[in-house]
Amino acid sequence: MKLYADTPVRRSRQVFGDLWVVAWSAFSVWLATKVYDVTMALAVPGRKIEGAATTMGQRFRDAGTSADHVPVVGDKLAKPFSGAGGAADALADAGRSQAEAVHTFAWWLAIAVAIVPIVMVLTMYIPLRLRFVRRASTHVRLRDTEAGIDLLALRAITGQPLKVLSAISDDPAGDWRIGNAAVIRSLAAVELRDCGLKPSAVIAPRTPGPAPG
Template sequence: MKLYADTPVRAVLQLVSDLFALVWVCAWVYAALTLREAVLTLNRPGELMASTGAGFTEHMGTAAENVRQVPFAGDALATPFDNLSDTGATMSQAGESFQETVGTLAVTLPLLVVAIPLYLVAATWLPMRVRWIRRATGTRRLDRLAPDAQARLLALRALSSASTSRLLEVHADPAGAWRANDPATVAGLADLELRRLGLRPRPARSAT
């Protein structure tokens, strides 16, 4: 697999773009994780509410059980404590609900923060790099062919991908010259394709 160009300038630019993409992704992932930790710190009030409510419910329940033992008026005396016990349960449920909300935000917000930057990388840098790697790797595999066949295939690629102005710099009728197998035009188009990819020609080997 061919990852970087042969020409120094093109290779340096590719390396810089790869490093920038890596730093970009790592920075946003770090930001998302930092945001998650910050959101999770909001769990503390919910934990206190749940703990306080549970403790209050337990104490009021115990008090209600104790006053129920009072002869004749036990049930009447226990009613306020039962009501307070229900209030504690409500507080405990509110604390648990608050913690669930914080947990949801701790997942959702970091995902939203990191999704757009990752999408930008996946929609811009990644397709260009994959396309170049595929083309460069395919071009290097042509080195196994005979020189004439390699040059004609590279020239054909240039005809299908290079700009019109670049093609006209090689020949006034590049397609016609290629069909006629004009050696100078084929060589010029092949060289154009290699330069477009930032590759250098290599000695071709005959297929065995």
């Protein structure tokens, strides 16, 4: 598997791109944690209400229990305290629900802040990198054999601009058909360079011999 190009400029650009994606992903995760912390600060009032109301409710119930022991009028004295304790418990439940809602919202907001930017970048960058890896890996296998060089030359004929082909030969397709080794090697070299690869020793320049036929 060929991950990076042979040519320095293109290889540097690919390495920089990979590092940028990693840095962007790390920044997105860091930003998500900060957003989570800031959002969770909204849950503090709810937690305080829950704690204060719970303490208040417990004290009202304790007071009601003490009042209940008063002879004759104990039940009447304890009833208001019991009602106040129930109201305090309801207030505590409301504070707890608010804090839990903020926690859920903070969690999903942090996920969105982290995932959305990362997915947007990866959906644009990963296909380009995979396309290069597939093409470069195939070209690396082809450049080390004579048959592979012929295929690379044919690929150049079908895919390279006419301006590039005409600089190599007036009739690149004809030279390929008759097996002109010099032209075939030049075409293969162009195709490899277009992919950011260097020609192998098999495509090293040779003194061209007479064309067959």
